[in-house]
Amino acid sequence: MxxxxxxxxxxxxxxxxxxxxxxxxxxxxxxxxxxxxxxxxxxxxxxxxxxxxxxxxxxxxxxxxxxxxxxxxxxLPYDSLLVEQQIASGRLAGNELLTRTCARLAEGGRALHLIGLCSDGQIHAHVEHVRELLRVAAAIGVRAVWIHAITDGRDVADGTAAAYLSHVEKFAAEAGVGRIASVVGRGYALDKSGDLELTRSAALAMADGVGARVAHALEAVDGAERGDVWVEPSVVVDAGDMPVGTVGDGDAVLFTNFRSDRIQQLADFLVEHLTSRHVTVLSLARYDTRAAIPPLVDRAxxxxxxxxxxxxxxxxxxxxxxxxxxxxxxxxxxxxxxxxxxxxxxxxxxxxxxxxxxxxxxxxxxxxxxxxxxxxxxxxxxxxxxxxxxxxxxxxxxxxxxxxxxxxxxxxxxxxxxxxxxxxxxxxxxxxxxxxxxxxxxxxxxxxxxxxxxxxxxxxxxxxxxxxxxxxxxxxxxxxxxxxxxxxxxxxxxxxxxxxxxxxxxx
CATH class of the missing domain: 3.40.720.10 (Alkaline Phosphatase, subunit A)
Structure with a gap:
């Protein structure tokens, strides 16, 4: 000493x-x-x-x-602040990695999948960032954007998930593109205890359409017995009971959380799960994942x-x-x-x-x-x-x-x-x-x-x-x-x- x-x-x-x-x-x-x-x-x-x-x-x-x-x-300028600065300056809309990915999706008729916590708690994510990403995708001509919403109930008050899902639907209507394809509570999707069964159930709902069937995203949170944190992994289906937004070959996945620790277990699982589908995987901010996931915004x-x-x-x-x-x-x-x-x-x-x-x-x-x-x-x-x-x-x-x-x-x-x-x-x-x-x-x-x-x-x-x-x-x-x-x-x-x-x- x-x-x-x-x-x-x-x-x-x-x-x-x-x-x-x-x-x-x-x-x-x-x-x-x-x-x-x-x-x-x-x-x-x-x-x-x-x-x-x-x-x-x-x-x-x-x-x-x-x-x-x-x-x-x-x-230290936190990741959320850096993202906000990129949005306010217009640099996120012109981000080369984002625009190049969206252009490829638009040209090939492939889909963009946005995965992240849907709340404005600003601890792990901010739902307004989804609005900006929808605007960018629409401006570049991406025709299919599927939103895989993670409900909160921890960084914001429990029982508010329906309101945030409604916000997301409003953002999609404004942009003219986007629809919620799956809904899952953060207890499943943002586990960091190492319980891969929780992560697996969330990931399969998002990627493969495996989960409770709902005709509308709000049905997933109606009467959730264990609150917003534990909303059962749910998949939005069409009139023929088919999932509306599974991840297909050549699609792109963009994780919208700016904080790494809670999302990285899900991100690593999905990267491995989607390997054979040739999916582009990006993150809004830099993550501490095993997989190399390119970020749109780097850290301080x-x-x-x-x-x-x-x-x-x-x-x-x-x-x-x-x-x-x-x-x-x-x-x-x-x-x-x-x-x-x-x-x-x-x-x-x-x-x-x-x-x-x-x-x-x-x-x-x-x-x-x-x-x-x-x-x-x-x-x-x-x-x-x-x-x-x-x-x-x-x-x-x-x-x-x-x-x-x-x-x-x-x-x-x-x-x-x-x-x-x-x-x-x-x-x-x-x-x-x-x-x-x-x-x-x-x-x-x-x-x-x-x-x-x-x-x-x-x-x-x-x-x-x-x-x-x-x-x-x-x-x-x-x-x-x-x-x-x-x-x-x-x-x-x-x-x-x-x-x-x-x-x-x-x-």
């Missing part, structure tokens, strides 16, 4: 700040440890959404951009961040998280750099019991705490970086009672981790990556509150617990963003900020 001031970074996923109220499960929960830390140590609020982190103004934060900006030490450079600086100084870090957030403290915190670093140890926490967030809101938090304590006791480790996933993962269920328990379990874990830090002479920096559990309802169309499990634009808390004997470290700046976290960590470790970092230490 090349520092005499080692520490622990704790990212409390979904830990946002809002005024106390009945929908704020963070204020409703019993949090004696977090309360005492905030009252007795330097604390501040930092911005974690919108242009503060590289998103469009007013856009909710998310775990991917949150961890990337924490690691990069600067705002996120190098020169915390991981690169720790490597440059020869300082070892240990990254710890449950499987749901493991990539966030490794791949995303490292600037979307997947290479193995000799100064990093990665500890993925996988429990013996399948996750059921409503009945087990504690998830595998005890195992995370044990792993953090074990890493903190190592004298060769300068930084332990861990994600406590519960507040966000359980918050996404929209179940306020379970989320309240998740907050309380997280508070208990924070207390135990801080005790381990005291025993090993470490400072602890706690920060949220985006808001979630502080806003568990939103007004419906009638003004009445409706359960909400999505992210927010609220600021997130940041608390510094100094190492034993180091004093209070004074106050923290009040105008910070997530981009200031990496420079703060480097300052605590005794290192200067990286040359690529525009963020400033909060100390």
């Amino acid at each position: 090349t520092t005499d001031s080692p520490g622990i970074l704790l990212v409390l996923d979904g830990w946002g700040h809002a005024p106390p109220g009945p929908a704020n499960m963070i204020s409703q929960a019993a949090t004696p440890h977090l309360g005492a830390l905030a009252a007795g140590h330097p604390a501040t609020l930092v911005r974690a959404s919108g242009d503060a982190v590289g998103l469009l103004p007013g856009t909710v934060g998310n775990s991917e951009i949150g961890h990337m900006v924490i690691g990069a030490g600067r705002p 450079d996120a190098s020169g961040g915390l991981a690169d600086e720790l490597e440059r100084h020869g300082s070892r870090s240990v990254r710890i998280a449950e499987s749901e957030k493991f990539e966030h403290v490794t791949y995303y915190l490292n600037g979307r750099d997947a290479r193995a670093r000799q100064v990093e140890d990665h500890v993925k926490i996988v429990g013996e019991v399948s996750p059921d967030y409503l009945t087990r809101p504690e998830m595998n938090l005890p195992l995370v705490v044990d792993a953090v304590a074990e890493a903190a006791a190592r004298r060769d480790v300068a930084l332990v970086a861990a994600n406590l996933a519960n507040i966000d993962v359980v918050g996404h269920t929209g179940d306020a009672a379970a989320t309240l328990l998740a907050v309380q379990h997280t508070d208990d874990a924070v207390g135990r981790i801080c005790a381990a830090a005291r025993g090993t002479g470490r400072w602890v920096l706690l920060v949220g990556d985006h808001g979630n559990a502080e806003q568990m309802s939103r007004p419906g169309d009638d003004g009445a509150p409706r359960p909400y499990g999505g992210h927010t634009t609220n600021p997130v808390p940041l608390i510094l617990v100094p190492a034993p004997g180091r004093g209070s470290s004074g106050r923290l700046r009040a105008d910070g963003t997530l981009a200031d976290v990496a420079p703060t960590i480097l300052a605590l470790l005794g290192f200067p900020p990286g040359a690529a970092m525009s963020g400033r230490s909060l100390l």
Whole structure:
């Protein structure tokens, strides 16, 4: 270890700040440890959404951009922002890869298949991007565009899928081309747990027309018993009970999600499944897939961040998280750099019991705490970086009672981790990556509150617990963003900020 001031970074996923109220499960929960830390140590609020982190103004934060900006030490133009800029400038409409593909389809009478999440949550996708792609295809003369809609219910309120499908139908009518050919919930299509049976059922509905038969797309979501997330893979059929939009030889598939992690399992499956059909496969933004899928819009450079600086100084870090957030403290915190670093140890926490967030809101938090304590006791480790996933993962269920328990379990874990830090002479920096559990309802169309499990634009808390004997470290700046976290960590470790970092230490 090349520092005499080692520490622990704790990212409390979904830990946002809002005024106390009945929908704020963070204020409703019993949090004696977090309360005492905030009252007795330097604390501040930092911005974690919108242009503060590289998103469009007013856009909710998310775990991917949150961890990337924490690691990069600067705002990063997120993939959604880059797509929006391409649309606004007209560059997407003139994109050579897109126009060449559409021209081939138009000339050969082949079809374009658009596959993606149909909502405006701006976490993984934005339904308005489908509108622009339909316009481009129509202008070039593509006569058949089939839309394979993935319903949401997680990044937006549950029960809104029908409204978004209606939006898509309106976009198709405006463009004069396009029709929804299949509908499937994101629980099937955007699985990232490795359950290929879920992925297979979604892919076969899209590619081969295998699934529940419906005469109209809206029938697929009518009375969906498990909500929008688990809409059964459904295929729109014609009067002769034949699927209207299967993927044929020589067609093209364009994935419209701009975020990679949830779509890549489906994308890889479909690329392999469609190999013999000579299908062109594209993505709106760059994906981290096994298959080489050309993107229409490339991503921002996120190098020169915390991981690169720790490597440059020869300082070892240990990254710890449950499987749901493991990539966030490794791949995303490292600037979307997947290479193995000799100064990093990665500890993925996988429990013996399948996750059921409503009945087990504690998830595998005890195992995370044990792993953090074990890493903190190592004298060769300068930084332990861990994600406590519960507040966000359980918050996404929209179940306020379970989320309240998740907050309380997280508070208990924070207390135990801080005790381990005291025993090993470490400072602890706690920060949220985006808001979630502080806003568990939103007004419906009638003004009445409706359960909400999505992210927010609220600021997130940041608390510094100094190492034993180091004093209070004074106050923290009040105008910070997530981009200031990496420079703060480097300052605590005794290192200067990286040359690529525009963020400033909060100390």
